[in-house]
Amino acid sequence: MGVTRVSIERRGEPSVRLHSADNVVVAARALAAGTTVDGVTLRADVPSGHKIAVADIPAGEAVRKYNQIIGFASESIAPGDHVHTHNVAFQAFERDYAVGADVTETQFVPESERATFQGIRRPDGRVATRNYLGILTSVNCSATAAKMIADQFRRPGLLDDFPNVDGVVALTHGSGCGMAGDGEGIAVLRRTLAGYAEHPNFAGFLMLGLGCEVNQIKDVSEGWRLDPSRPVATMTIQEQGGTVATVRAGVEALKAMLPGADDVRRETVPASELVLGLNCGGSDAYSGITANPALGAAVDILVRHGGTAVLGETPEIYGAEHLLTRRAVSPEVAEKLIGQIRWWERYTEVNHGSMDNNPSPGNKAGGLTTILEKSLGAVAKGGTTNLTGVYGYAERVTAKGFTFMDTPGYDPVSVTGIVAGGATVMCFTTGRGSVLGCKPTPSLKLATNTPMYERMSGDMDIDCGVVLSRGESVQAVGERLFQLILGTASGRKTLSEELGFGQEEFVPWQLGAVM
Template sequence: MKTNLVIKVHDKDNVAIVVNPGGLHEGDSLDDGTVLTMSAPAGHKVALMDIPCGESIIRYGEVIGTALEPIERGDCIKEAQLQLPQAPGLDELPLATRPSPSVEPLTGYTFEGFRNPDGTVGTKNVLGITTSVQCVAGVTDHVVARIKQELLPRYPNVDDVVALNHSYGCGVAINAPAAIVPIRTLQNIARNPNFGGEVMVIGLGCEKLQPSRLVADEQGEQPVRIHDTTEDAELSADTLQLQDESLTSFSEMVDSIMDMAERHLQKLDRRRRETCSLSELVVGMQCGGSDAFSGVTANPAVGYATDLIVRAGGSVMFSEVTEVRDAIHLLTPRAVDEGVGRALLREMAWYDAYLEGGKADRSANPSPGNKRGGLSNVVEKALGSIIKSGNSPIVDVLGPGERIRRKGLTFAATPASDFVCGTLQLAAGMNLQVFTTGRGTPYGLPMAPVIKMSTNSTLGRRWHDLIDIDAGRIATGEASIEDIGWELFHLILDVASGRKQVAADRLGLHNDLVLFNPAPVT
């Protein structure tokens, strides 16, 4: 006999999402006596009671919309039946009002990482070749292919060489206030722990963003360590401009870059993994191709693992402003102090103004795929998204492109776009990422391992060789949130140590960097 499975998150909810992979059909009965009046695909919401026109539709114990027409008990709720509620106002939200939860520290957890001169720790050993302008991308791609073929085999302790190409650097308003976002993003990506402090910058020569600016911090000085220390960072940086008059041919350009790369490869090849405290991990949490299962399976498991990492002294960042904005009232009380709470509000207000300036609003999110997966609007999406942050206090807030400053849970403000968020988390110092998906995406980053987690088992089975963990087992009762959270926690340590390889790295599936540039293009 078929079991009709639905998930109701909160006692106040008047809807539940369908779990059965093939969905439910008209006439199917639920345990509470609800009889479906129509078919409902997996992940879509079924009304558990009559909802009159104008009444609230509640999921996660929060209002996700008001009914634009009467909805009968047993109806499958459609996007067009919900009116998007107003976003929470930012003027009177509670700041730092929730006492920090009392938890036991986790001790004794370690991973095998690469220690850097600046005190950070890498999970990979990669040569990154930064570019100051998109004009040189063809050359760097050519050279990287040569390096991989001719040089990399001689340096077995180096995992990879990657070109940090992007679409910025010239034809831009380089002195506009918002230009600091892409510039500091590039500066800080070059200092990602997985690059070992070995920085190469290839420029053209006539661009507005000169290579020398990418090896200095925002004040034009050598960077300092990001962790609690007074010592200066050691940065081994080389720059080369293709328009240098001493380079009289393309082959001389290539040879010069190859020589420069070999010097850095020699240094990187001396790096060895050593036992490091889990407190040196900086893990980025992200979701993409989300569905209605995201907020009840994968994201809660990620949140559980987030709390474990924080309890062990590590650093976790969560992001995606537009997928936080409608749940900000649930986060400001968790700020460790009022200053952090105000910083959260600052980033929300900045993005509100950014969208307004582009004559867009938050209704531009979610995507068509999100909606096919059962997410009706950005409010429902945000309530499921923030669960990745777990229950820990929020200790800091980063603007786009800034680098992590404190251990614990940090909100790193980024757009929701997968590629832009990943780029900004790399700049923030992430050395490993966890990415949850319900619809499926082959997203990956060559600079840092990306653990892919499916929110439903249908995707986990179909993409069995692309998904690293199937959290859909939570929906079917085969595993608990705690089970999957611990499984993810241990996988993070194994991947960070090089003992296990994520699917994206094994298959070579890697996305380009995509800079967030809110400044004008001239």
Template structure:
């Protein structure tokens, strides 16, 4: 294994592949460089003199400017590097790449009445408002592992509760966002049955969900079996006679929903039905070199199959958005992306922040210095295909090919939005060791380095660190794609074996609490 990685011929920094001591001599282009101080694995050091206020380059792209002059062998990090990125105002032209050669693959999935395909078969209990959250969880708690053996074709039941639903402007932006998220989960291809529970006096009423999102309420009499053609059962605690009465009736209705969902079985489905959410969290200096590019290969393979790949975390595209803009199907698609970034700049500035407040403390400890550096690594999850569309948070993603969804960088909120948009599979890279699941979609965890993969083996599915020890990114990506097909067909992921996913429903909403 080499002492360092140089990612592009134009780079004036390289990345240490192991912890290097001060005074160590490394050779770059045959020239000896003496390290001025210790360099931790994943961190950068200069290989050429860098003048103050001049660009520092990694991936062949500027990741910021030097705060001061930096000599070869010096550590390059937050103390001597600052972000100075500017987002374009207007996009007038794009250069979308040719579509990839078609790829025909299949998996074993659940065919839903609307033709969409699920990779899992869950029953969901959703709260319209925080006031009904406890009731939802108490109903789900009655269906433990022993009891669920009665429904072998169901992967489980889960409660999707949240902190809002009231004290907001009726049909305002915040209301629209939470309702859109709920509707996306209720109508998700991985959900074979759903029960919605409210308090009764909230803004986010069943009537609103019916009017704006087509979720038709069903108030079935006790004892009458539910059918596939009826609406979604909805209960209100005030109408039912309180919390305990709602729990008792909810339990009976959930049994009926499980009976219905249990009728579903897996069958062969074309991989064009895959909608994969690509995510990174707890990133380090390797994430953009190993795990994210390998996930990008998976993204390309899914798109070649006729499926959909969704990248998000808009705040972690800042600094790399020009790469997606150039690949956009049209200037209008690219303009929508830069418009969202300008909105984010105004939004965080209102609270006295800036987009460079991301990377996190953990990201910086792992070697990432600026948001531009982080974004250049993060955007590689999108692969190399054309950007077809840009969607609002939790909006139903209907485009085939690569899409961007506007979300925060916070992983639970980001993945929640993409799953609400229809993603039936999640591929999630981490360099520091993020532990995450998101029912009803299976989450594949990809370790950016082998040390992490072995240290947190129970939480990791795939080791992208093999790219450092010799495997090509394309070989890794193809292996990861095959694993994704097996997961889509029912193979459990590490997060599923560990029982993650019950508490990661975290809708993002924008607006005041009134």
């Protein structure tokens, strides 16, 4: 029933068939009219990654890829036709949720044989992969001052004597006032800020406000689960006497934290301590063939070693959620996921939208036609193990194994929620070439196709396109990726870290009315 991993056995073939029951195949490269693929002759030029009909598909009939429905023919489609937005339409249809039907017993690696990495164990027992000091803001009005403070620590000298501190990062946002003082909007913002305040990759932080905002610091920090040894400073610009005084005081507060923050050492810890975030952006048709299944293979390895993985982007599992409910360990887990899908259906309807407003123009240029097709490729990031937990946006993830978090499809917002939930390494697959960091968590970029990897090699950490370009197996690439994840968790810098990404990409999900 589920989407199976692709085995590319004949490198160099012009097309890829993903399942014997499919009525379309995928162009492995740009193909000219007259080319023969899978027994049919192309009736028009077909771009790389786009679909080709290999059977008659009458108007109104389902178009099948991965042996799943990805849309319905809006006109009659003949063998050899280019299949895309001009002749395929999105249409809602009933899906068999079959809760728990595919649950299996996880074959865990014995504890004595489990993989390890070099992590930083905090006093509360959680394990960090990075060691930052942070500046969190209660409101957008304190954003510029926060960045001014962080900028001081990029100048030569201030961090020279503290080699174990990865840096000082200011995480600012566009909200915190002009909003209701209670309700969903401010609850989500405060939950996100709490997730970062509690994140193991922060050794300490400064909480900075303006002073008169709705989102008061005393209310933001209520209920935070902080280790007593973690240094925290709070201040407002109005109380400090203005911007210059605030920057001066903020720098001094963080300088006082540096000796303690530097007093850490990495130690050998089991891979079961890892929380791996999963996201995709700038996807193309190869995402569901190469990078996403390879990441899914790495997730399966991590789960067998006792670790945790967190899949997000609820709008981008829409139409494929039945593949996850089949893996849910309990009806409660499945119902929570289905409830999130129903919320998104209502949310888009109220805002006069459609779930099929996603894919983006770039996704479509890369060969993705409907949200159903995009989602079927996206869920491959989650591998094949049981779904053990479902979480709201920015909730702390506590379950082990493969889990899901309700986040939007917009990459920075989604990643922000997953990091707030505790992700200590992020894997981000991309076909068009997204660039993104997410401090304090390192972000690995997984290219879905070799041409893009070669064109953007300064941004991409691993080429998963070799599944097509070299005929490597998905499992082999997944195993190599798992080792890269362990190395990254041990301190190896990702390319986005080398480039300085990760501060501007902090974007909490903004819900509710702007007053």
